[in-house]
Structure formats: structure tokens, C-alpha cells
Amino acid sequence: MNEKQTRAKYTLEFKQEAVRQVKAGRAASAVAATLGMPKASLTNWVRDDAKGQLAGQPEGKAMQAMAPEQAEIARLRAQVARLTMERDIGKKSRGVLCAGRAARYAWIFAMKGRWPITLMCQVLQVSASGYFRWNAPTRGAKHGGRRRHSDDALLAHIRAIHEQLRGEYGWPRMHRELLARGLRVGKERVRRLMQRHGIRAKGKRKFVVTTDSAHRLPVAPDLVQRRFTPVAPNVLWSGDITYIATDEGWLYLAAVLDLHSRQVVGWSLQSHMQTSLVKDALLMACFRRRPAAGLIFHSDRGSQYCSQDFQDTLTAWGVRSSMSRKGNCWDNAPTESLWGRLKTACVHGQRFATRQQARQAVMDWIAFYNHSRLHSALGYLSPMQFEQRWLAAQRKSAA
Template structure:
């Protein structure tokens, strides 16, 4: 049989508080005198001091109302903070189809109240629970599997492939997925390509040496190998210092046919790259060798090699990087995939 809870009148509580004061604040002695629980009397005393116990001299109905209003304002502030936090994390979901919003609610249901999320995402609570009962659709399972595959591929390619190249990478592994799906998954999961640029000037056009005319005029489509080459210098940062790379690219095969590395950006650097390309390809005299107007490419040593083999020299217009776009594009890919994601300690390591 359950024990009945004893109730006390407002007048009794007020008299009990007066008795505590008469006992110089001794709650335990007062509780013994009144034969009531010390915990109960302590609670009354606390409320009396706060001015919230009716019948006591400290009691203030206005203060009580103010406390209630303060409590409501705190609740409203808490809700506003949750709304702000929710939108900070889930604003991109708002424009997605309902199944995506339901899935997001399920994911965040232990962090935010269901009713709050439903209101902010413009869905009903009952529809959300109906969706939960139905279980995960085949389409959702497929998309989840695709998302995992895209994330893995994104890491395997060092976070450097856009959605087009990433799609081709997946297809090469026998995974059927459209470019649209890959692009959407990358966007929804914030899978962005890492890009970084540490600038180092490699072209010094401030010289009085002879230059060649631009024979290509940004016409980079060739009909056969060794018809035209594009050459340039780039840089790689290491903890030990800068490392310079000169390369020669065939505009028909799109392959690098010669290169050279050195800790200094010298004439010998570009000459070595050109000599390697000549040794590897053995081109005919009709070959066009294009470069920028850097002092290394205008040097007597470099020009002598061109004249020795009967090649035609060609140079970009001053300050126009598009005139040498094919190899500039190659530098971008090289650095994004093999340079910017690494912190090389030495030149040899790079």
C-alpha cells in the first residue's frame, strides 16, 4: 500500500520559516520540533530566501512572475541557439528532396529535437516517423554505396581530381557511375580539390638578347609527333630550398620527352632538358621548339643547340602565359598531384 503524501498549508509553511529564524537559522532543530522532514523544511527555507514561498515576508508575486518570464526567455534563447547551430550545419539540406532531409534528421536526432528539425526543414513529424518505419530505400542504399566509393577514390587521388577525372578513375576500376552523380556526391560531402600556390618567378624577360618570333600563335593541334615541342621551367619548394625543373613536351603525343632538375635556374638546366628530348626522340629539322622569353632560352648555348639540329625557335609574347598553355597546364597537374600535397625535406627526395 502506497504511503500518502502529506500536504502543508501556506500558513504552516510561513510559521515554520519564522521558527527557523527564532532558532537562529537552525533547520535541523526546527524540523525536529515540528516533526517534519529536514529536507522538506530546507526546501521551504530556500524558497523563502528567494522570495518565492507564499505567505513569507520575502514573498513577492511580481518577483515570481519575473522569474517565470526569465525562465521562458531562457528557453526561447536556447531554441534560437539550436536553430542557429542547426542551420550552420544543415542549411545545404534544406533545398534537397524530402528523403535527404529525413535522412539528415535521422542522423542528427540525438543532437536536435525532432520537432525543431521538422519545422526548420519544412516537413511534418508524422511523415518523418512514417519514413523511418518504411526503412531505407534501394535508391538510398545505392547512393550511400556510391558516396563511400567516391570518398575512397577522392583520397586515393590525393584529393586532386575534379568530378570529370574522378568519374573516369572510377570507371577505369569497373565502377559504373555518371559524372552527374559524382559531381553531386562531391558537392554534398564537400569533397573539394586541394590547391596551393607558392609563387616563385621563373621567367626573366628583362634582357637585351635576341628572341624568336611566335610561330605557334596558340595553335597547339599537331598532326604528328615531333612536329612541335613546348618547353618551360617550374619550381618545387623543399625544406632544403628551391628545386628547379625544366621540361620539354610534345604537343602531339602530350608526353614529356625531356627534363632536367637543378638547384639553380641556369642555362644548363634548359639545355640538358632539350638534349634529353633530342636523344629520346631524334626529331627532324622541321621541328618547332617553343618557349617563353626567359633569359635561359635566349642564351647563346640554347640557340646553338637549335641551330646545330636545324630546329625552328619560337617564343611567347611578353607576359602572355597562354602562348605556352600546354606545358603550363602540365605544371598545374603535376603540382596539384605530386607537389602541393607533400612537404619534401630535401631536393633529392623531391
């Protein structure tokens, strides 16, 4: 392997950790063996570090001297940044701290693009050398040198992802998530490991009807008839309301779903269920997406959606109103399914002291759902990925 290939294999952070261990007094040969790398490369890194030329540092330049007060300010800034990272890492990894060392390594691997590895190792009370040894590629592995993870290592990754995603994934999505994170593994192996160790997705709770349809307001016809697969974005939207308990009282959420990509394109969180709740969610979606006239908005027969104010807003944007049959949740199944996922992931089992806490949790989940959550109806892509691929295909066919 030539020098260019070797340099491309190791990150700057890996090099710095290897050099740190040598400078701490360990023999270079022992460090190289621990980290699974050539001793000659480590010797070169130590030499480059002494010259201030380790990759990522200014070549041929050592750190310039600074005034004592500047050095103190820099030290304090670094300390504040470190404390901030330790606090955030501690919050996100609280469940992993109770697990074994392999689960901690897997969590570090999953979060390595967000925080420095050495800092996460310190917070999770494991050695960086142990992590690098655990994550070192197995030489001579099958499939063209690709590493085959042991069942224990793979199980640690599964537990870390399960904890990170609050138990939302069953084995099919877990398999896809592992592939997306660069861990090549068969789906049957994932299913077997999860079943053997009792790792499963959280169950959904029984559907509760919250729609107030006991009114005399005009009701729109059902233009959808359970056809929930439009051929393009901004053709068919659906909307609904759900509620979240807090110590301050109920927090109500209205959302607008684009049924082409199942993306949440508008939402509103308020302490009441008045018409402005659903109107604000609709306006958010309209201002963000600028749909052409003729879009269908499908909802239940709740008084908020039937109100004159809401219907006037639909008309102003050239949107046609469609409503499900009375008391039939299956006529708006995609949005009801969204509520099930939301409440399973971040509401059930949680206690929110304030509406603001609940609001933040919901907004964080919506961002995760839109950008990252794998959707079985979309070929295990996230809503954003699905829509981006569709748009790219349209541009390609038009070229």
C-alpha cells in the first residue's frame, strides 16, 4: 500500500490519539499493535507532530507565542467548549452509560461525526485505545477485505441505535439503518439477534377518537377514497390534530402531510384547539411549498377544518377540500399512522413539565422524521431522501 493510500485510511483524530499515547510513554510498537496499524506510519506521525507538520496542522509552522492574557482567554474558551460538549454528550448517552463497554463503543461509533472520539471516550469512561482496537478492520476478512463484525459487536451497534432512536425501529428498519451507517450485515442475522435478545420496536397504543364532528357546518365530499399515493409532490396533502399531556395542561399539534413523500410540510403547536391551530399549520405548508392551484387537502370532519375561516384560507390558495367519512379513522390513515409513530417515539413514557419541553421534543422528532427516519412505504428512504430522488429523476428525464 503506498503512502497516499495509507494517509487516506486514517483520520487526523486517529493520528493525534496514536501520537498522544506515544508521548504519554507507551512504546510505538505497542501502540501500533493496539491500534492495528503499521509501526512505520506511527513513527512518521510522531516525527511530523514534533515539527508541527502532522496532517491538519500548518505545515512548517509551530504554534506562535501569545501574550499571557491571550493564552488564558484561549484556555477558558477551550474549557467552556469542553464542558458544553461533556454536558450534551452526557444527556444523549445516559442510557448507554448503564450498558457494557461494547455498547459504549458502538454509541461512539454512531456519533463519531458529531463529537471528538477522545472526548466521548472520556465521558463514557472507556479508553480511546480500546475503542480504536474494537473498531480496527480485520485483516484478511472475507468479501474483499470487508470487516465481519462478531455477534457481540453487532449486538452492541443494535443496542446503541435502539437507545439512540428510543426503541422506534423493528428489525427491518434496524437492518436498513445498519447498512446506511456502513455496517454490512444480513437482514436475517439482524432479525435473529434482536429476537434472541428481546430487542423490539415499541408497540403502538389503541387509537383514541378526538375529532369533534358534532356540528352543523358544511362538510366537503371525500375526493380521495383512500387513494393515498399521488404521483407527485403538492398534489395531495392530509391534516389532523393530536394532543400531548404536560404538567401545564394539554399541548395540541396540527400537522400537514404531503402524501407523495409522507413529509411533514407544515405544523402548529398551541395550547388550544381553535381554528387558528389548523390554519397556522396550513399556512406554514403553503408558504413553504407554494403549491399550484388544484391541490387537495384531506382531513376529518372536525369543526376546525369545516369552519368558514379555514375553508376561506383553502380557497384563497386554490386548494380543494376533501373530508373523510364520519368516525372512520382509516379514511385518513397516513396521518393517524404519523401520530402513532410520534407518540411511540417521544411521548409515551415521557413526562413533560412544561409545554415548551413538549414542543421542543415534538419539533426534534419532526426534524428526525423528515430527514432521517426510514419509511417502509418509500422503499426504506426518509421522506426528504425520497422527494429529492424523485426531483432528481424528473430533472434527468427532462434534460
